[in-house]
Amino acid sequence: MLYAQIMAGGIGKRMGNVPLPKQFLTLGTKPIIIHTIEKFMLNNQFDIILVSVPESWIDYTNEIFEKYKVKDNRIRVISGGKERNDTIQNAISYIEKEVGLNDDDWIVSHDAVRPFITKRIIDENIKAASDFEAVDTVIPAFDTIVRGDGTEVIEIPVRDEMYQGQTPQSFKIQAFQDGFSSLSDEQKAILSDTAKIILLSGKKVGTIAGELSNIKITTPYDLRIANAILSTSHNAGE
Numbered sequence: 001m002l003y004a005q006i007m008a009g010g011i012g013k014r015m016g017n018v019p020l021p022k023q024f025l026t027l028g029t030k031p032i033i034i035h036t037i038e039k040f041m042l043n044n045q046f047d048i049i050l051v052s053v054p055e056s057w058i059d060y061t062n063e064i065f066e067k068y069k070v071k072d073n074r075i076r077v078i079s080g081g082k083e084r085n086d087t088i089q090n091a092i093s094y095i096e097k098e099v100g101l102n103d104d105d106w107i108v109s110h111d112a113v114r115p116f117i118t119k120r121i122i123d124e125n126i127k128a129a130s131d132f133e134a135v136d137t138v139i140p141a142f143d144t145i146v147r148g149d150g151t152e153v154i155e156i157p158v159r160d161e162m163y164q165g166q167t168p169q170s171f172k173i174q175a176f177q178d179g180f181s182s183l184s185d186e187q188k189a190i191l192s193d194t195a196k197i198i199l200l201s202g203k204k205v206g207t208i209a210g211e212l213s214n215i216k217i218t219t220p221y222d223l224r225i226a227n228a229i230l231s232t233s234h235n236a237g238e
Contacts, residue, residue, distance in 0.1 A: 001047040001048070001099070001102060001105050001106075002045055002046055002047055002105075002106050002108070002126065003046065003047060003048050003049075003050060003091075003095065003105065003106065003107045003108070004040045004043075004046045004048075004049045004050065004107075004108050004109075004110070005049075005050045005051075005052060005088070005091050005107050005108070005109045005110070006033070006036060006037055006040065006049065006050065006051045006052065006110060006112045007052055007080070007084065007087055007109060007110065007111050007112055007167070008021070008023040008033055008051060008052060008053045008061075008080065008112035008113075009052045009053060009054060009080020009081060009084075009086075009087040010022070010023075010054075010080075011054060015218070015219060015220060015223075021053075021054065021057065022113055022217060022218070022223075023036075023053075023112040023113050024057070024060070024061075024064065025217075025223065027115060027217070027223070027226055027227060027230060028227065028230045028231075030068050031064055031068070032112065032113055032115050032217060032226075033051075033061070033064075033112045033113075033115075034064065034065075034068045034070060035115035035116075036110070036111075036112050036113070036114065036115045036117065037049070037051065037065075037070060037075070037112075038070070039115075039117050039118075039119070039122070040110070040122070041070070041072045041074075041075075042119065043119070043122055043123075045126055046074060046108070047074065048074050048076060048095075048099070049072065049074045049075045049076070050076050050078055050091050050094065050095075051075060051076065051077045051078070051112075052078055052079070052080040052081075052087045052090065052091055053077060053078075053079070053080055054079070054080055055079040055080075058077050058078075058079065061077050062077055065077070076094070076098075078090065078091065078094050083192060084192040084194075085180065085188065085191070085192060085194075085197075088107070088109065088176065088194065089180075091107065092107075092173055092176075092177070095173070101173060101174075103174055104172070104174075105172070105173045105174070106126075106129050106170060106171065106172055106173065107170065107171060107173060107176075108122065108125050108126065108168045108170040109167065109168055109169050109170065109171070109194065110167045110168040111167045111216055113216055113217040113218065114166065114167055114214055114215065114216050114217075115217070115226065116211070116213045116214050116215065116226070116229060117167075117168070117214055118211060118214070121137055121168065121208065121209075121210060121211065121214065122168065124208040124209075125137065125168045125170040125208060126170070128170070128206045128208055129170060129172070131206060132203075132204050132205060132206035133171065133172050133175040133198055133203040133204060133205070134169070134170065134171035134172065134175060134176075134194065134195055134198040134199075134203065134204075134205045134206070135168075135169070135170040135171070135195075135205065135206045135207070135208060136165055136169055136195040136205055136206070136207050136208075137165070137166045137167060137168055137169065137207070137208055137209075137210040137214070138163035138164060138165055138166065138207050138208075138209070138210055139163060139164050139166060139209065139210045139211070139212060139214075140162075140163055140164075141159055141162035141163055141164050143159075144156060144159050145157050145159060145162045163207070165193070165195070166210040166214050166216070167216075169193075169194045169195050171194055171195075171198055175198050175201070175203055176194060176197065176198060178201055179197045179198045179200060179201035179203070180197055182200075182201055183197065183200070187200075213229055215229070
């Protein structure tokens with residue numbers, strides 16, 4: 001089976017003094033998370049669409065879905081976790097309990113605060129699943145990447161070999177479970193990237209091209225940029 005997971009488990013500390021977790025803040029005329037989930041609802045390849053939110057915000061999520069007429073029998077609003085990997089594990093546990101796991105089950109996992117994901121990106125993540133154990137959505141790094149310790153430069157990698165990771169990150173559930181179980185507790189505490197977990201287990205991770213517009217809304221500045229993108233796209237369609 002093919003699952004979508006909208007990752008909305010965080011509270012958005014970097015957004016500053018706001019009354020709601022960032023995924024519920026308004027972008028244009030509706031909450032960010034509504035923009036995001038609507039993109040996944042358009043894809044009929046998903047068997048179930050999991051929406052992972054903080055447990056205390058489950059009722060609120062259901063209320064705004066009703067308010068903005070988000071109606072799809074595939075949607076399940078479930079509790080997220082403390083960290084990203086905990087949120088993924090909660091989703092897998094839900095699938096195992098409610099549906100049952102199969103060896104070839106996949107999850108297409110996407111940040112709720114990346115509302116400009118395109119149909120192409122989703123389709124290419126799904127298509128690449130036939131060739132890899134996991135897939136990462138990336139864009140070229142246009143700036144020079146500098147690795148350092150905060151005081152001095154340690155390394156300047158070749159820019160042409162560097163990419164910036166976005167989401168979705170898509171993966172075979174069995175591959176994630178195998179990779180995660182092989183990590184030490186120390187590694188589990190610091191590894192929050194699904195693709196890296198699977199890569200460390202010796203499996204191949206494919207890449208598909210993201211989009212510059214597929215931004216993650218993390219700070220107030222990001223939200224201003226997102227509103228500008230939304231306004232531009234609306235004007236272009238008039």
